[in-house]
Amino acid sequence: QLDLIEQTKPRLQEDTVWYLEDVAELEKSDVAYPRAKAKAERHGTFISSYGSYGRHLRRSLMPYIPQGQGFGRLEVDLVIRFLLLALKRYGIVEQVRSGEVPGYQINPDALRWMAGDGRSRPADRIRLLDEGEIQPEVNRYFVECYRRFVDLKCVLEAREHTGQVSADDRRDREERFRTADLPLLFCSPTMELGVDISQLNLVNLRNVPPTPANYAQRSGRAGRGGQPALVYTYCAGRSPHDQFYFREPDKMVAGSVVPPRIDIRNRDLVRSHIHATWMEVARPDLGSTLVTAIDLTSQDGKLPLPVKEGLALELRNPAYRAAALSKADLLVAGIRDELLTTAWFHENWTREVL
Structure with a gap:
């Protein structure tokens, strides 16, 4: 091949x-x-x-x-x-x-490749047991597409835009999409948030999104800046979810969007914010990749891998720790009442984290 x-x-x-x-x-x-x-x-x-x-x-x-x-x-x-x-x-x-x-x-x-007549297709005798059964018909849609292809004045090109596309191909497709050289993109549900979608005026959803919030997020990519746009959604016949909103479209299109919620009593969430405060104060040089910050030569190879010694010494600077502790105390003070309802929080918890 x-x-x-x-x-x-x-x-x-x-x-x-x-x-x-x-x-x-x-x-x-x-x-x-x-x-x-x-x-x-x-x-x-x-x-x-x-x-x-x-x-x-x-x-x-x-x-x-x-x-x-x-x-x-x-x-x-x-x-x-x-x-x-x-x-x-x-x-x-x-x-x-x-x-x-x-x-x-x-x-x-x-092998001999022969054009069909466009009216019928060969029957699969392994599955059709009776010679007298109805002959399978061709797909009329594709027959008309093939017959009219030579009459088309232009060719519609479409490309994929998902996490599976290489970086070079993605940049090329985004640039062509902005200039309308590439008029159509097939995207994953959320698309890439950093893409400049320019004058997008048509969105087709292949199924009904889970919630009105998802619908607003996906359909809202069209018609930016007050421009008119068309959004249409395909409702699968065998999906109870799709069929419900096909009968009740207002509940999806004009449905209420529940604001996102965060449990501020989550220990991992609070710890990560305190660590982020520490990094903001220290401002270490982390380089462009993890290789510059993580020690990959660790003898035992167990996770988590240690931070490189030079970076670790910089982060342990008493001045940085004191400044980070001051900011962390202010952060914790704002949610202190909620944290006191948990079993893991105590007065010295912030100092233990740092």
Whole structure:
């Protein structure tokens, strides 16, 4: 596959819609084995009398089996093996794995790609048991898209914008989005708060958000600065949550937003604020990465890793500790009544933290 892509790239221009993107991992063809799948196996396609194809094969051949002659799982498995050997003989499949039960792959040269008529699609005879059943129809939407593609005056391009996108790609997409060169982004629910979304005038939500607060946050990205905007939401038919708000849209669109709450009696929260006050007073040089502050050469390697000795000495400066303690006392004094209702707070707790 890699060789084929490298050979094809020079023939495809990257400034058109017909080109292959650089992807980290290509989808690879699978290997078929004429046997049942073992419990520990994770890769491969397994064809046996236990599967749907084995059952289909048995149904198809039963009318030709002499009466009284057995045709059970063992016989079906033998037929499957002989079929693959015959396909190999005529060059339709290739043996790519050896062993007691070899593995096979389809020979790419044996494939013929033919355009359909746009009216019907081949029936899956493994799942459709009766020849007289209704033939499956094609998806009319995509048929019309393919037929009208040549008539389009422009091509709509859309890109992903989530935490899975690399930093370089994200910066490029944000810049193109700001200039409207890239008109459409598929984003995670919260999007990145630091993105300049410019004149965004359309938001499509793929499902109904959990609460009115989530709806306000996501839909509010459009129509900044008093500009008109359109926000529409898809309501899934099998989701009770979506269907409820489909019937009662006002409860989502104009619902009350509950202000966020913080439990100021949370010990970890108060401790982190006191530590932040200490860092604000000391203002140590932490560098641009954790490597400059954390000692990664610790002998035991146990967590938490220690702070580098030079930084630790700087933070232990008595003047910094006294200033941090003064600020911490003011902070604790403002919530003292709430802290006294807890079991962990006492008069010397702040000094123990510092």
